[in-house]
Amino acid sequence: MSESNIKSYPPLFRPSSHNTTRQHDTKGEPLKGAGSLDPLPLPLFDMQCLDVEKLDRACREWGIFRLENHGIPNSVLNQLQEHAKSLFQLSFEAKQDLANNCPIKYFWGTPALTTSGVPIPRATAALKMDWVEGLNVPFSQLHHHQHIHHDTLVNDFRNLLEDYSRHLTRIATTIFEAMIRNLKLDLQVLKPCLDESTGLFRVYRYPRHNITEHVQGLHEHTDSSILSILSEDQVGGFQFFKDDQWFKVKPNSTTLLVNLGDMMQVLSNDEYKSVKHKVELNKNKERVSICYFVFPEENTLIQSSIYKPFTYNDFRAQVQQDIKTHGYKIGLQSFKL
Template identity: 45%
Template sequence: MSISESYPPAFRRVTNDENPPATPVIVQGKDINIPVIDLERLDKEILREACKEWGIFRLENHGVPLALTSRLQEISESLLSLPFEKKRELFAAVKSPLSYFWGTPALNRSGDALKRGAQASNLTMLEGFNVPLSSLSSLSKLPTSTCCDDDAQEEPKLESFRVLMEEYGKHITRIAVSLFEAIAQTLNLELSGNRRSEYLSESTGLIRVYRYPQSSEEAAREALGMEVHTDSSVISILREDESGGLEIMKGEEWFCVKPVANTLIVNLGDMMQAISDDEYKSVTHRVKKRNRKTERHSVCYFVFPKRDCVIKSSNYKLFTYSDFEAQVQADVQSLGTKIGLPRFNPNSPLFL
């Protein structure tokens, strides 16, 4: 099987030099070093500065076993390398909380890709698995497929993936909770009673495993792996391979964040910006592969407030996370892109 057979059909023309899609030329960012936070010796002043001036930092000494992340990457790459139709059939057949998506990172709560409005940019060059951790942990084992023998042969691999995801999820949730509590202290946020679990609800945590395909020289020069956006989360935690491609906007310029082995990248999302009254920023970022001959693989954890948590801020009208999520999905479906916090800011021309 050629590698292109594992890609969604819409991607296959981009893996060759024939008829690449017409997209705007994208200027490559310059390399930059982001702040580094040591989780074992967490310095609150360094953390405050990173959140205020950057909205993103690198995390070292995070305690996630290297053997676990290596095995997770191995099994994820193996599943993603299956033929496209087999991936679709397998995930549909097992009827698990896992879902397979491609062409866009904009998904609904079930992990299905949202239909995007006519103003959407060209197809986003990525595919992946959506893994809601709370649903995953409630299963002792993925159901057995009755679809066909080929699917049944892949199910042990899928079950291994589930087990590894569950273990990785426990580690990454621990990290998210520790970081949020530390960030809250830098903001003097009151987290008495159930407030911490309302602002950062572990039950909302999900993981997305991404693969960005090889591409032609022309497509690699112009096509984005993931379009410009901010995350809707409180906190997002990224583990990426050595190929790189993450870019952030600081000021009015784009910068490349080079990968560093055995570290994680933490970025703040829209909900943290709102909770902090805009003192901390949700970082604007994108993904653009530098090397067209290699794939890029990454694993990202997102965690949100409870759906009915009311976000109070002097800069925004009162809203629940459910309100925010619904508005994002409505904008994606009607306009083709996320608007985000400006929809809730009375001083913004995009306020509704």
């Protein structure tokens, strides 16, 4: 690893004696989940002719699926990856300064805490910190053209994300409306639950690191969103939980990976699944992914026959409290009737 690349990492992620842990436990057996899982082919949907009945089954049985023929040029996806990698190569200090006159905010560690503006208690950081750094970009701020940064790379990346966001708004709306029709719910009433202004991009870089029992790129969790739409490179590491076991997702940079979040599970009265997933580190390669999350408008009341009424603001505050108190997200269980 070059000196400049080392300096681009947060200090805790830089190579040292503490992250050269062997990939085997004291008995010499590979650690559970250390690259031994089989990939499981996901349901695949063609956005040009979306099969809504098949989509309904995938949402009930999987909570995760792929999209092909999504209408996003491969050139856009490739440029986003290359620009993201270039931004992550900036020094750690330069990335920390990005928020000045720029809608892009840098974070590292557990995203649910570090992107909230709330300092991380030292005890919490020691529990189960995620080994990831990222760029947090609220959808609504992409359109504020007064945010002009002195760095051409930053401006070009923001413009690429703005173009990308138009595609993802179209895709998310199409999928959401199909799900609501399948559930026989009132689309007009639920439109605020897919509020464009709450969309959020998170661009992740996972450092190279030997696979260990305690260090994960992202620890197991469910997303708090309605939908999450992921574009990834070819490194891999994404895993999801189904039928009481973990499965790898084989990377495919030309398709999009979609998973349902907690808010969709609530709207469906638990008929649809908010899938549990995690990201494992790779000891040889960095991994870069770009995820789009869409949420209900913050103060929209979310109602269900099996959950107490709450707003997304209430839910987000509960998640942050969960992680600070327990070191992990409890989420929906706190709102069950």
